[in-house]
Amino acid sequence: MKGHIIIDRELCKECHLCIHACKKGLIVPSQEFNSRGYRPVCFKDEQGECTGCTLCAITCPDIAIEVYRD
Amino acid sequence: MKQVFCRPKSMTKNIFHYCAGCGHSIVHRLIAEVIDELGIRGIAIGVPPAGCAVLAYNYLDIDMIEAQHGRGPATATGVKRVLPDRVVFSYQGDGDLAAIGTAESFHAANRGENITVIFINNAVYGMTGGQMAPTSILGQRTTTSPAGRAALLDGHPVRVSEIFSQLPGTAYIERCMVNSPAAILKTRKAIRKAFQCQIDGRGFSLVEILSPCPTNWKMTPIDSCRWIDEVMCKEFPLGVMKDVPAVEQNEGG
Numbered sequence: 001m002k003g004h005i006i007i008d009r010e011l012c013k014e015c016h017l018c019i020h021a022c023k024k025g026l027i028v029p030s031q032e033f034n035s036r037g038y039r040p041v042c043f044k045d046e047q048g049e050c051t052g053c054t055l056c057a058i059t060c061p062d063i064a065i066e067v068y069r070d
Numbered sequence: 071m072k073q074v075f076c077r078p079k080s081m082t083k084n085i086f087h088y089c090a091g092c093g094h095s096i097v098h099r100l101i102a103e104v105i106d107e108l109g110i111r112g113i114a115i116g117v118p119p120a121g122c123a124v125l126a127y128n129y130l131d132i133d134m135i136e137a138q139h140g141r142g143p144a145t146a147t148g149v150k151r152v153l154p155d156r157v158v159f160s161y162q163g164d165g166d167l168a169a170i171g172t173a174e175s176f177h178a179a180n181r182g183e184n185i186t187v188i189f190i191n192n193a194v195y196g197m198t199g200g201q202m203a204p205t206s207i208l209g210q211r212t213t214t215s216p217a218g219r220a221a222l223l224d225g226h227p228v229r230v231s232e233i234f235s236q237l238p239g240t241a242y243i244e245r246c247m248v249n250s251p252a253a254i255l256k257t258r259k260a261i262r263k264a265f266q267c268q269i270d271g272r273g274f275s276l277v278e279i280l281s282p283c284p285t286n287w288k289m290t291p292i293d294s295c296r297w298i299d300e301v302m303c304k305e306f307p308l309g310v311m312k313d314v315p316a317v318e319q320n321e322g323g
Binding site for chain 2: 004014038
């Protein structure tokens with residue numbers, strides 16, 4: 001089962017709870033700022049490991065993550 | 071690809087004003103999800119508190135009526151009595167429910183008003199700058215207890231769920247937390263159960279939610295989630311405090 005997430009860069013407040021929630025470590029911190037002064041996290045899934053388990057989205061306080069699954 | 075998680079329909083597109091890692095926004099989302107799930111968006115009426123969540127009406131796309139500080143259950147009582155077919159809930163923090171609004175909340179529970187109260191317990195006054203709340207843990211450092219809360223000087227933390235579960239008017243009381251995906255899903259179930267309890271006309275329901283406040287606890291969001299697990303849960307044990315079956319409630323009265 002393949003999954004995919006989309007992180008809304010403007011909504012993310014870099015609390016990093018999703019990084020902690022992702023069992024596969026597919027979400028990483030980034031250094032780029034958004035227009036509100038936060039550095040939103042990035043989704044890095046080169047191997048296609050994401051299963052679309054939605055744990056990151058459930059834990060995200062700012063509803064910045066949308067999850068898609070095959 | 072199929073979308074399996076997105077913003078609930080009962081939420082507006084506004085960006086939350088809450089700090090990074092705040093539990094309020096998670097609970098807002100859970101309430102919106104439950105409202106969508108139960109299909110009660112048209113008949114749900116919320117009463118936001120004074121406190122960090124005072125702007126909840128900006129985020130929940132349902133009818134909201136602002137109450138004076140601590141008077142959420144009193145306002146909700148009025149709304150519910152005038153419009154008994156609506157689903158009325160008040161959303162309160164620990165300063166709102168356990169300090170200034172103790173009388174209103176206690177007596178609404180004692181009367182067994184058919185409303186739902188969502189009680190956010192973060193052991194601190196969030197909006198005003200991290201002062202000690204009635205629910206602060208013994209030894210917890212806040213701006214008004216810099217040496218840590220002392221039982222002799224400041225009293226003991228108030229366990230709202232335990233107190234309310236002693237009142238015969240209450241029907242459903244549960245304490246949960248929002249510091250991990252599993253706990254968040256459990257909390258969502260509890261909120262759903264509380265709303266269902268109201269729809270079934272069983273009486274007063276309260277869900278107490280242990281929620282992180284990283285800014286005023288002076289911790290990172292991940293550390294504050296850990297602190298709930300390690301410290302707060304010991305003082306405020308989780309679980310269903312009271313769940314009166316519908317039949318018994320009818321017989322009683």
